[in-house]
Amino acid sequence: MTRGQPGPRSGRPGTPTASDDWLASVAASAAAACQAPADLLGGYLPLLADAAINGRRPDAWELDAVRELGRHAAAQGVGARRAVDLYLSAAWRLWRQLPVVVRSSDPEKVRRAAEAVLRVLDDAIGVLVDGHQTERREMIRHEEAQRAAFVDDLLRGDADVSRLVERAEPFGIDLGKAHHVALVAPRDGEGAADRAAIPLERAVVERFGDREVLVASKDGRVVVVVPGGSAPAFALPDGVDVGTVVQQELRRRKLAGRWLVAAGRAFPGAYGVARSYEEALEALTFADRLGLDTDVVHARDLLVYRVLGRDQAAIVDLVRDVLTPLSQVRGGAEVLLETLRDYFDAGEVATEAARRLHVSVRTVTYRLARVAQLTGYRVSRPDQRFSLHAAVLGARLLDWPATPLPPEP
Structure with missing residues (x-):
């Protein structure tokens, strides 16, 4: 047997020996062509050589090793397509140098060798891709978990600043x-x-x-x-x-x-x-x-509601003291409260408020005068206008008068 060419295997299957030095050049050539790390081939080439020469299919533990190589490929950022290309490229390069192919004149012997190599190739590619997909799924789950944890900490704002x-x-x-x-x-x-x-x-x-x-x-x-x-x-x-x-x-x-x-x-x-x-x-x-x-x-646009909402008791008192007198009118406070609400929303312009309410300007001014009569607060006076506006906003926040105010302590 010529040094550097494969012969019958001795030792552990799938593990290169001294006579497998020639496989290193095959691995290097395939890796360079596919731009992938040669170590992702692991013991794959000796498996092919052993299959061609001895007709042996790999054991389960040897295929598990190839599956692990698929996981390594994914972890290193090598895509599944490139990993498969690496294995296919290495296979045909190895085939060209096998003595059972190069030196044999027996077609049947070559056919059996090819069949054995293709079986191993099929087995190896299958577990390689399976390992790659398994690792990718785990990586995605890990990334999603990291992302979710980061988002939670980012939105809570209570994590360590430097770490965040x-x-x-x-x-x-x-x-x-x-x-x-x-x-x-x-x-x-x-x-x-x-x-x-x-x-x-x-x-x-x-x-x-x-x-x-x-x-x-x-x-x-x-x-x-x-x-x-x-x-x-x-x-x-x-x-x-x-x-x-x-x-x-x-x-x-x-x-x-x-x-x-x-x-x-x-x-x-x-x-x-x-x-x-x-x-x-x-x-x-x-x-x-x-x-x-x-x-x-x-x-x-809702900052005023935040201010009002922070002191529930105060806003309840404001609504009770300023607006509950409106309930004395026939039909309840809703009509006058709606007029106030639209009046303030219209920038305190009576004509615009009338347009929104689908009533005349005279009706709006009458209702505002009625509010002043019942509550003692006039929209024409800045200090009283502010109290009225705040009370109207508070009523909206409390859903009054649809929802009754809590009883006084």
Whole structure:
């Protein structure tokens, strides 16, 4: 037997020996051609040579070793297609140098060798791909778990700052910059946050770029984190903000169901995302409590409700002292309260309030005078107007008069 050519195996099957040095050149050639690490071949080439010469199929433990090589390939970032190409390329290169092929004049012997090699090739490719897929699934599960844990810590804002900044880097998030958070919640039973997250992530990346952007599902909602700066890459039309952009993308993607988008303000720093998230979450809560029939709510527009809502007892007292006298009119307080609400929403312009109420301006002025008569608060006096407006907002927050005020202690 010529040195450097395979002969009958001795020792452990699938493990190269001194006479297998020639296999190293086959492995190196295949690895160079496929641009893949040669060590991913492991004991695969000796298995092929042993099959061609001795007709032996690999044992289960040898195939397990190839399966493990598939896992290593996935862990090293080598795709399944490239790993398979490496194994196929190595197989035909080895076949050209096998003595049973090169020197034999017996077609039947060559046929048997080819059949044995193809069987091993088929077995090896199968377990290689299986190992690769198994590792990829585990990697994806691990990445998803890491992502979910990061999102939870980022939105809570109570994690170690230095560690949080370090964990944010792989996601392209610079916590030194300002960020907006928008929350997307289904308004009916048709919308599903998990299904909406993927197409919405594509849309947000297309609109804002793939840096400083994070989209995830949490508690039945989609969380969208986008940069709070105004760099050209993130430029939006005048007057358009992140909440409106997200709602536009939901409609453009024709996602099932109706969606409510709540947008927090932009804040810088490691806790800026958590602060914006809390604002967006609170905006969703207020939108539900106030019965707002809108598709986009902004935390900045609800700041007064946040102030009022922080002292429930005070707002109850304000509504009771200022507005309950309106209940004395026939039909209850609702008509006069609605007039006040639309009057303030119209910028304290009686003609606009009349248009919204579908009544005459004279009717509006009469009702405002009636409010002053019953409550002692006039919209024409700045100090009394502020108290009236705050009480009207508080009544909306408490859903009064539809919901009775709690009894006085």
